[in-house]
Every structure is written in C-alpha cells, then in structure tokens.
Amino acid sequence: MAEAMQHYKPGEHPDLPPPRESVGPIAWVRQNLLSSPLNAALTIGSLYLLYLVLPPFLDWAIFSANWQEGTSRADCVKDGACWTMVRARFGQFIYGFYPQDERWRVNVAFLLFFVPVAALLIERVPGKRYFAIFLFAIYPVIAYILFYGGLGLQEVPTARWGGLMLTLILGAVGIVVSLPIGIVLALGRRSALPVISLICTGFIEFVRAVPLITVLFMASVMLPLFLPVGVTFDKLLRAMVGIALFGAAYMAEVVRGGLQAIPRGQYEGAMALGLNYWKMTGLIILPQALRIVIPGIVNTFIGLFKDTTLVLIIGLFELLGIVQAAARDANWIGLSREGFVFAALVFFIFCFGMSRYSQYLERRLHTGHKR
Amino acid sequence: MTASAETQMTSRRRSLLQDERIRGLILQILVAAGVIAFAAFIVHNTATNLARQGIATGFGFLGNTAGFDISQHLVEYKLTSSYGRAFLVGLLNTLVVSACGIVLATILGFLIGVARLSKNWLVAKLATVYVEGIRNIPLLLQILFWYFGVLATLPSVRNSLSLGDVVFLNNRGLYASWPIFEPGSGLVAAAFVLGLIGAIALRRWAKRRQDRTGQPFPIFRAGIGLLLGPPLLVALLAGLPFSWEHPELRGFNFSGGLRVLPEFAALLLALTLYTAAFIAEIVRSGIQAVSYGQTEAAYSLGLRPRVTTRLVIVPQALRVIIPPLTSQYLNLTKNSSLAVAIGYPDLVSVFTGTVLNQTGQAVEVIVITMLVYLTISLAISIFMNWYNRRIALVER
Structure with missing residues (x-):
C-alpha cells in the first residue's frame, strides 16, 4: 500500500517487470508452439514425426549398435548398426589401397595442407602472402612427391589411391585449377573482342548444359582418342581434367557476377589513370570483384566437392566408391547402411563447415550495406 | 633523309602495334588460329586412333539390332529393336523421371521453404535441419543409400508388404492396381x-x-x-x-497392374528430396525479399492475411524465385543421369553405358548424349524465361 502511494518525479519511476504471461518457458511455448489451433496441430504433428523417426534411429545408431572390433559380420551380435565394419575398414575408407607402411606420407601431406589453409582462413594470422605462396607454388610439388613417390620414396601408382584421401585430392585439385581457369573464362566472356567472347561463352554454356557424368565419360572414353598414338594419360588425371574443366565453367559464371557488380566508374577511373587492360583488371577490378563473390566461390567449391563422388562411376574408388565396394565384401555382406551413414557424416562435416565459413564471410563482407 | 624515313617507318609500325583495335584484331586471329589448330589436331588424332582400333564411324549403328533388354520401356521395345529405339527408350525414361522429380520437388520445396519461415519454432527448426542435412550430403550418396540401404532391404516377393490387395511393396519394386x-x-x-x-x-x-x-x-x-x-x-x-x-503373384513375381521399378523409386526419391532442399532455400529467400512494408501496406488497405499473401506477397516473391528455380530444374534433369550408378535405364545408362560398350563408337554416342542434354536444357530455360517474362514487373 505504501508503495502504491509513493510519489516519483516525472521520468524517475523504475521500470516495471514485464507481465508474467509474456516471459518464462511457458510463455515461450505459448508464443512459439501453440499460438493458434493450426500451430498447435503443427506442433503435435512435428512431435509425432520426431517420435516416429528419432528413437528408432538413435537406437539403431547408438544404443543397440556394435562398437567392438571384429573381422566379419558374425562379430556383430546386437541388432543395431554394425560399426565394427567401419572400424575394421577404417584405414581403407581413409587411404584406399595405399600401402600400410607408406600411409604416414599421406598424413604429412594433409598436415602440410591444412596448416597453411587454416592460416589463410583465420583472419588474425599474419603473413598470409607467404602461406599463399607456399600453398600454390611449393606445396603441389611436395604433395606430388609425397603421394606418388620419387626422391627415394617408394612409388605408389594412382590405382592404389582411394578413400577420403582421393576425395580430398580430387576436391583440392578441382578447386585450385578451376578458379584461375574460371577467372580467365569470365574475363574472356566479358571481353570486347567478339571472337574471344564467343569462344568463352560457348565453352561455359556448353559445359553448364551437360551433366558432369557425360563430361567424365568424355574424359575417360574420348580423351584417349584425342591424343596422338602412344600417348596415354593416367585415369585419375583424366578425371581431374574433367572435374576441373566442369568446375571452371561454373566458377566463371560466379566471377562474372562479381565483374558485373563493379560500377562502370571503376573501369573509367582506372582507364583515366592510364592503366592498360591487364593492370586495370589485375589491380582495380579483380580484387574488388573476387571479394564480392567469395561466398559464391565457396558455394561452388562445396558443389565441386560433392561432385567428386561421381568418379566412382568411371571406376575410381574415392570415399563413396570404397564404401560401396566394402558393402559387397563377403565378410560384411548386406551392411551397406553403416558405410553410407559414415560417408554421409564425413561429407556433411566438410560441406557444412565450408558453408558455415561462407556464411560468416558473407556477414563480414556485407556489414556496410546492412541496416 | 634515309634516317628520318626510317624513324617514320618504325614509329608508324609502333603506332600500329599500339592501336588498340589492331592489337585486338591480331590477338583474336591468334586465338582463333590456335583453337582451330587444336581442333584439327584432335580430329586428326581421333581419326587415326579410330582407324587403328578398327572402330566404325558415322551414325549407321543406330539402325543395328541392339540385342539387350531394358527393364523399363514406355514405348514398345524388344531384344531385336535397334540402337535408335534403345536411345528413344532411354530418353523417355530420363524425361519421365525428370518430369516427376520437378513436380514433386517443387511441391515439397515450397512446403519446406514456407515451413522454414513458420512462426512455429519446432516446424521452422525441423525444416532447417532437413535443408542443412540434405544439402550437405552428395546426391549420389543419397541415391545409393535409398537403393542399396533401404529399397534392397525390403522383404522378398513372397513376403511383400501389402495394402489391401491393391498395393504391394517388395525388393523388386512397387506394384499397384x-x-x-x-x-x-x-x-x-x-x-x-x-x-x-x-x-x-x-x-x-x-x-x-x-x-x-x-x-x-x-x-x-x-x-x-x-x-x-x-x-x-x-x-x-x-x-x-x-x-x-490388380497385380497377382504368378510364379516368382507379380504380373499385371502398375509396376514401379525400385531403381526408379530410389532415383525419384533422392532427386526429389535433394532438389526440394535447394528449392526450399530459394522460396525462403524469395519470400524474405518482399519487404514487410508491403504486408503492412496491404493490411492498412484492409486486405485480409490470406488475400495479402495471394495478391501482394506471392506475385512479388515469384519474381525473385523463378530465375534460380529454373536452374534447379536444369540441375535436377542433369542429375537424373546419376541413374547410371543404380542401373535405372535412363539415357546415360542405356546409351552412354550399354550402347557405347557394345559398339565402341564413343565419339558419336557421347556427342549425341551431350546434344540431347543441351536441347533439354535449352527447352527448359526457354520455357522458364517465357514464364519469367510473363510475371516480370511491368514498370512505367
């Protein structure tokens, strides 16, 4: 009573707490799950769906699953997932048929790859230029020697490469090769010279209109016919050529989007300063255009990375291919789900990570334009 | 005298090289010559290689007897039919699975896109999990999962799951009246x-x-x-x-009624679920692109929420949605070629797979396949561009 009688000067009354119906978990449930009869029905439907899917899946994947080591299907005694198979074949899923004693080379190569990549992606790390030079100029040579052999290391033919290692190699090569080709194609498409523009446009539109699988078939069946008699190409190299050219056409369209977003004044300003075409492109236009389309480039990378699975159709055993081959093994017959779930998890981690990074970049790059 | 003439000559030559148009012309001639030379090199090599391996050239093989069976054919097809007929069967199978996929993925994608914007927290989160989960797993893996991981583990013909005596489901496919x-x-x-x-x-x-x-x-x-x-x-x-x-159990299999191959079902399921996730994102961004002021303005004019959605939000959102939707339709059609991994007899599987292996005429087969996909892509984009123009904003 005394409180109610108290007098305040204007503007000095303390804030009252919000009404009890609008805070707390019950209010949250009311607002977000049961705001109308339709919403309540949707909530109940969703809960029922979750009830149908989640408990059986968790039971299969975790609670009734076999986690112990073993050598054949008979070792899986519980009725859930047989992760024993994944454990037994883990080495193969990661390294393919790479010789056991040489697998350290793959580990070293990936360590040498991921450290500079992390340094490039994390903003606070200084000296990005040196990491980039290492990654693009020196690393490919080191990686080639480590993977393939030479300089005293035992030679490992590409037919023995496989698993996640091959997936990552295909993805990395596809990404590194397709970006510069894509930039050149995009510049060519926007060129004022009709012949060059025509060639680039034709290539881009043609490749984008056909499925990757036909490009891979072309690389694996037609490329040997294109070469002079006696010259042969490694099967893996042919797949890489196919993937890189395919990725380049998509990359070119992303880069073209960035080029088109640069206002005309930037071109005119550069020309007014007396820069020639290459200086204008390299110093003024591309740095701005590429910065705008980094999210788009990362999205194309994700697509390219997922598309590397297609090489299993032309007989290369990347992660998905080797998982599928494992399901046909007589010892583990009928265990295809476990392998697929494992491969899906690996792909999900890589692709989701990349897409999160791209979203983070998008937020960073758009700070100036958001209200 | 001679010296000054010489400097004049060199300066003219230099100015010729510094003329942008002439340099451009020279560059174009060089590039065109390079491309033509490269093409000639390839054609020459290919001709030599084909002659050495004794592979026939030309499109005469299309009339030869194919001699292999195709599990799903919409037009009449026998062992004695020609390669041209096999091509037609494969093409129709591709078109059927793509058309079904486009319709189903559009419906599912719109539903999930709207669900992501739902005020219901649970529904929105479920839709987000669906989209993020599906988008980040390769399509080929999903196709193989549905085919080998799910449909192949269904009961055998004798123990079919049945719904009345009308629908039967087993590891050989779906049978219905x-x-x-x-x-x-x-x-x-x-x-x-x-x-x-x-x-x-x-x-x-x-x-x-x-x-x-x-x-x-x-x-x-x-x-x-x-x-x-x-x-x-x-x-x-x-x-x-x-x-x-009605489908009836005769001997080892059902006969009569409608039969859906497990390959078709797995491919359609994977294509639909995968593309729907992308369409959902497109729909979401399209609806979010319509500013909330439009809704408020419509309410202040006295329009009811349902009418506002139909007359104000959807027409404006569609303008943002249609162009990327077109490329999703193209992607779905191109992705249907992954059928080759599970043996659904689509164009790539029948023609670029079996026919190529039997005839060895890689160049002709792959060129025909690519031309078909080019034509399909062109047809879809022409149709969608027409539709896009129809709904585009008419500005003053």
Missing part, C-alpha cells in the same frame, strides 16, 4: 478437355471483369467444379467405363 480404359472412356477424357477449356475461358473472363469493374469472382471454386463436374457426370452416364487390373 491400374485402371483399364474400356470403350466410352474417350468420352470422359473429352469431357475433361472441354471442362479445362471452359475453366481457362472463365478465368480470362473473370480477370477481365475484375480489371474493368473491380468485382472479384470465386474462380477457384468454379474452376474446380468445371474441371471435375463434366467428366464425373459423363462417367456416370456412360456407366463407369473403367475396370481395375
């Missing part, structure tokens, strides 16, 4: 076509009347009535000219 059209059903079809024409005409008239007088017309209800009424009436008058053909 299918109507047989008896004489008189043509009249029903004719009544349906007439109803369709009537509905379209009514819609035009209603739109014109609303433009002129502002009076709305309940076109949706009237249209449904026109579409369903006449065929039903004619069917009843003609004494229901249909009968059902």
Whole structure:
C-alpha cells in the first residue's frame, strides 16, 4: 500500500517487470508452439514425426549398435548398426589401397595442407602472402612427391589411391585449377573482342548444359582418342581434367557476377589513370570483384566437392566408391547402411563447415550495406 | 633523309602495334588460329586412333539390332529393336523421371521453404535441419543409400508388404492396381478437355471483369467444379467405363497392374528430396525479399492475411524465385543421369553405358548424349524465361 502511494518525479519511476504471461518457458511455448489451433496441430504433428523417426534411429545408431572390433559380420551380435565394419575398414575408407607402411606420407601431406589453409582462413594470422605462396607454388610439388613417390620414396601408382584421401585430392585439385581457369573464362566472356567472347561463352554454356557424368565419360572414353598414338594419360588425371574443366565453367559464371557488380566508374577511373587492360583488371577490378563473390566461390567449391563422388562411376574408388565396394565384401555382406551413414557424416562435416565459413564471410563482407 | 624515313617507318609500325583495335584484331586471329589448330589436331588424332582400333564411324549403328533388354520401356521395345529405339527408350525414361522429380520437388520445396519461415519454432527448426542435412550430403550418396540401404532391404516377393490387395511393396519394386480404359472412356477424357477449356475461358473472363469493374469472382471454386463436374457426370452416364487390373503373384513375381521399378523409386526419391532442399532455400529467400512494408501496406488497405499473401506477397516473391528455380530444374534433369550408378535405364545408362560398350563408337554416342542434354536444357530455360517474362514487373 505504501508503495502504491509513493510519489516519483516525472521520468524517475523504475521500470516495471514485464507481465508474467509474456516471459518464462511457458510463455515461450505459448508464443512459439501453440499460438493458434493450426500451430498447435503443427506442433503435435512435428512431435509425432520426431517420435516416429528419432528413437528408432538413435537406437539403431547408438544404443543397440556394435562398437567392438571384429573381422566379419558374425562379430556383430546386437541388432543395431554394425560399426565394427567401419572400424575394421577404417584405414581403407581413409587411404584406399595405399600401402600400410607408406600411409604416414599421406598424413604429412594433409598436415602440410591444412596448416597453411587454416592460416589463410583465420583472419588474425599474419603473413598470409607467404602461406599463399607456399600453398600454390611449393606445396603441389611436395604433395606430388609425397603421394606418388620419387626422391627415394617408394612409388605408389594412382590405382592404389582411394578413400577420403582421393576425395580430398580430387576436391583440392578441382578447386585450385578451376578458379584461375574460371577467372580467365569470365574475363574472356566479358571481353570486347567478339571472337574471344564467343569462344568463352560457348565453352561455359556448353559445359553448364551437360551433366558432369557425360563430361567424365568424355574424359575417360574420348580423351584417349584425342591424343596422338602412344600417348596415354593416367585415369585419375583424366578425371581431374574433367572435374576441373566442369568446375571452371561454373566458377566463371560466379566471377562474372562479381565483374558485373563493379560500377562502370571503376573501369573509367582506372582507364583515366592510364592503366592498360591487364593492370586495370589485375589491380582495380579483380580484387574488388573476387571479394564480392567469395561466398559464391565457396558455394561452388562445396558443389565441386560433392561432385567428386561421381568418379566412382568411371571406376575410381574415392570415399563413396570404397564404401560401396566394402558393402559387397563377403565378410560384411548386406551392411551397406553403416558405410553410407559414415560417408554421409564425413561429407556433411566438410560441406557444412565450408558453408558455415561462407556464411560468416558473407556477414563480414556485407556489414556496410546492412541496416 | 634515309634516317628520318626510317624513324617514320618504325614509329608508324609502333603506332600500329599500339592501336588498340589492331592489337585486338591480331590477338583474336591468334586465338582463333590456335583453337582451330587444336581442333584439327584432335580430329586428326581421333581419326587415326579410330582407324587403328578398327572402330566404325558415322551414325549407321543406330539402325543395328541392339540385342539387350531394358527393364523399363514406355514405348514398345524388344531384344531385336535397334540402337535408335534403345536411345528413344532411354530418353523417355530420363524425361519421365525428370518430369516427376520437378513436380514433386517443387511441391515439397515450397512446403519446406514456407515451413522454414513458420512462426512455429519446432516446424521452422525441423525444416532447417532437413535443408542443412540434405544439402550437405552428395546426391549420389543419397541415391545409393535409398537403393542399396533401404529399397534392397525390403522383404522378398513372397513376403511383400501389402495394402489391401491393391498395393504391394517388395525388393523388386512397387506394384499397384491400374485402371483399364474400356470403350466410352474417350468420352470422359473429352469431357475433361472441354471442362479445362471452359475453366481457362472463365478465368480470362473473370480477370477481365475484375480489371474493368473491380468485382472479384470465386474462380477457384468454379474452376474446380468445371474441371471435375463434366467428366464425373459423363462417367456416370456412360456407366463407369473403367475396370481395375490388380497385380497377382504368378510364379516368382507379380504380373499385371502398375509396376514401379525400385531403381526408379530410389532415383525419384533422392532427386526429389535433394532438389526440394535447394528449392526450399530459394522460396525462403524469395519470400524474405518482399519487404514487410508491403504486408503492412496491404493490411492498412484492409486486405485480409490470406488475400495479402495471394495478391501482394506471392506475385512479388515469384519474381525473385523463378530465375534460380529454373536452374534447379536444369540441375535436377542433369542429375537424373546419376541413374547410371543404380542401373535405372535412363539415357546415360542405356546409351552412354550399354550402347557405347557394345559398339565402341564413343565419339558419336557421347556427342549425341551431350546434344540431347543441351536441347533439354535449352527447352527448359526457354520455357522458364517465357514464364519469367510473363510475371516480370511491368514498370512505367
């Protein structure tokens, strides 16, 4: 009573707490799950769906699953997932048929790859230029020697490469090769010279209109016919050529989007300063255009990375291919789900990570334009 | 005298090289010559290689007998049919799975896209999990999972799952009853076509009347009535000219009725679920692109929420949605070629797989396949561009 009688000067009354119906978990449930009869029905439907899917899946994947080591299907005694198979074949899923004693080379190569990549992606790390030079100029040579052999290391033919290692190699090569080709194609498409523009446009539109699988078939069946008699190409190299050219056409369209977003004044300003075409492109236009389309480039990378699975159709055993081959093994017959779930998890981690990074970049790059 | 003439000559030569147009011309000639030389090199090598390996050239092989069976054919196909016929069967199978996939993925994608924007927290989160989960797993893995991981583990023919005696599901596929059209059903079809024409005409008239007088017309209800009424009436008058053909277990397999191959089901399921996730994102961004001010303005004009959605939000969102939707349709069609991994007899599997292996004529087969996909891509983008122009903003 005394409180109610108290007098305040204007503007000095303390804030009252919000009404009890609008805070707390019950209010949250009311607002977000049961705001109308339709919403309540949707909530109940969703809960029922979750009830149908989640408990059986968790039971299969975790609670009734076999986690112990073993050598054949008979070792899986519980009725859930047989992760024993994944454990037994883990080495193969990661390294393919790479010789056991040489697998350290793959580990070293990936360590040498991921450290500079992390340094490039994390903003606070200084000296990005040196990491980039290492990654693009020196690393490919080191990686080639480590993977393939030479300089005293035992030679490992590409037919023995496989698993996640091959997936990552295909993805990395596809990404590194397709970006510069894509930039050149995009510049060519926007060129004022009709012949060059025509060639680039034709290539881009043609490749984008056909499925990757036909490009891979072309690389694996037609490329040997294109070469002079006696010259042969490694099967893996042919797949890489196919993937890189395919990725380049998509990359070119992303880069073209960035080029088109640069206002005309930037071109005119550069020309007014007396820069020639290459200086204008390299110093003024591309740095701005590429910065705008980094999210788009990362999205194309994700697509390219997922598309590397297609090489299993032309007989290369990347992660998905080797998982599928494992399901046909007589010892583990009928265990295809476990392998697929494992491969899906690996792909999900890589692709989701990349897409999160791209979203983070998008937020960073758009700070100036958001209200 | 001579010296000055020489400097004049060199300066003219230099100025020629510094002329942008001439440099451009030279560059173009060089590039064109390079491309032509490269093409000639490839053609020469290919011709030599083909001659050395004794592989025939030309498109004559299309008339030869194929001699292999195809598990799903929409047009008549026998072991003695030609490679050209096999090509047609494969092409139709590709078109069927793509068309079904496009329709289903659009419906599912719109539903999930709207669900992501739902005010219901649980529904929105579930839709987000679906989209993020599906988008980040390769399509080929999903196809293989549905085929080898799910459909192959269904019970065998003798222990089929059944729904009444109408639908049977086992590891050889889905079997369902299918109507047989008896004489008189043509009249029903004719009544349906007439109803369709009537509905379209009514819609035009209603739109014109609303433009002129502002009076709305309940076109949706009237249209449904026109579409369903006449065929039903004619069917009843003609004494229901249909009968059902039920699948029956004969020997080791079902026969009769409709059969859906497990390959088709797995491919369609994976394509639909995968593309729907991308379409959902497109729909979400399209709806979010319409500023909230539009909704508020519509409310302040006195429009009800449902009418606001139909007349204000959807038309504007569609403008943002259609172009990326087109490329998703193209992607789905191209992705249907992954059928080769599970043996669904689509164009790539039949033609670029079996026919290529049998004839060895890699160049012709791959060129034909690529031309087909080019044509399909072109057709879809022409149609969608036409649709896009129709709904595009008419600015003053």
